[in-house]
Amino acid sequence: MVNKLTILKLGGSVITKKSKALTFNRNSVEKLSKVIKKFNEPLIIVHGAxxxxxxxxxxxxxxxxxxxxxxxxxxxxxxxQSLNRKLVEIFHQNGVDTFSFSPIYMYHNRKIPNIWKNTLQKSISFDLVPMTFGDVLLGNNGFYIHSGDLIVYDLCKLLNPKRVIFASNIDGIYQNLDDNSSLVPIIKNNKNNLKFSKINYDVTGGIKTKITQSLKIANLGIEVQITNGLNSKNLIKALKGEHIGTLFIGDKH
Ligand SMILES: Nc1ncnc2c1ncn2[C@@H]1O[C@H](COP(=O)(O)OP(=O)(O)OP(=O)(O)O)[C@@H](O)[C@H]1O
Ligand SMILES: [Mg+2]
Structure with a gap:
């Protein structure tokens, strides 16, 4: 069961309108829930902020x-909590039963203890889709933000899934976001000399963090792709393993 697992990160840029404060993207979440219902394979969802x-x-x-x-x-x-609640409700209405929780329950001393492997696998075997999200965690020196992209990496170390899909509001990584012919099909290391555009609301490093985490995950020997979550056709293809966005290749390849 475990090696059939896919982890899907639903970026905040797909489930909210990221340039507009506190704006949920209902239309997109409706579409996502239908894609996920159709996918019908073991799945864990992590969503962004x-x-x-x-x-x-x-x-x-x-x-x-x-x-x-x-x-x-x-x-x-x-x-x-309120963003997560909206997602859970729409997913349930469209036949996707989630097992949703704040990551604060899952982390101890900045790590996910092994016991969670069992909890997550069991809930998947009951046909539930575990769902968690970037949130504020409590450490020894106070509260800190742990982003969804980092949670995906931590879950990969715990569960060794076959595939990770990061769904964002872009088709993949661009050499230069202003030039839409510059989509980078494959990234093998951090030396691509990419140009990053600034975005309004992001405190966790935006696309740079996503690239770093994707490379780390690829280095665990797991297939990783960044694709467009606003495009249902592309997303389903990516979930099924088709190369449609930016694919990350690790050292072990
Ligand atoms: N070179 C680039 N290639 C692709 N995207 C880029 C690039 N430079 C900047 N970006 C921006 O990065 C954004 C995606 O990263 P971001 O962290 O905002 O999304 P997310 O992970 O979906 O959201 P959240 O962090 O809320 O979960 C895109 O919307 C795009 O505007
Ligand atoms: Mg982000």
Whole structure:
């Protein structure tokens, strides 16, 4: 069962309108839930924060550095709960039964303990789709943000899935985002000299973090692709293993 597993990261840029504070993208989430219903293979979903979590995190200057500013932490966490709630509801309405939880339950000392392997595998065997999200975690020195992209890597180490798909609002990684003929089909290392455009709400490193995490995952020997989650046809192809966006190739390949 485990080696048939796919981990799908639904980027905040697909489930929210990232350039507009606190704006949910209902239309896109409806479409995503239908794609996932059709996919019908063992799956774990991690979703991003988009214009919910990132908005408050940016407003209050909270990042992966620990903070004791609990008033602000409550705001960020609350916004992530409400974003997650919306997703869970729409997924359920479209026949996708999620097993959803904040990652705060899953992490101990910045790691996911092995016991979670069993919990996640069991819930998948009951035909549930485990779902978690980028959120604020509690460390020894206060609260810190742990992004969805990092959770995906931690889950890969725990579960060794066959494939990881990062779904964002772009077809893949571009050499230069302003030139739409510059999609990079394959990335093998961090030496591509890519040009990154600045985006409004992102406190976790945006596309740079995604590239770093994707390369780390590929180095575990797992297939990783970044593709467009707003395009249902592309997403289903990527989930089935077709090369449609940017593919990451690890050292072991
Ligand atoms: N060279 C590039 N190639 C592709 N995307 C780029 C590039 N430079 C900047 N970007 C931006 O990165 C964004 C995707 O990263 P971002 O972290 O915002 O998305 P996400 O992970 O879907 O959202 P979240 O972090 O909320 O989960 C794209 O919307 C794009 O505007
Ligand atoms: Mg991001």
């Amino acid at each position: 988009g214009s919910f979590g990132h908005y408050y995190a940016k407003r209050y200057g909270i990042s992966s550095k620990p903070t004791r500013s609990t008033k602000h932490v409550v705001k960020i966490r609350d916004s992530m």
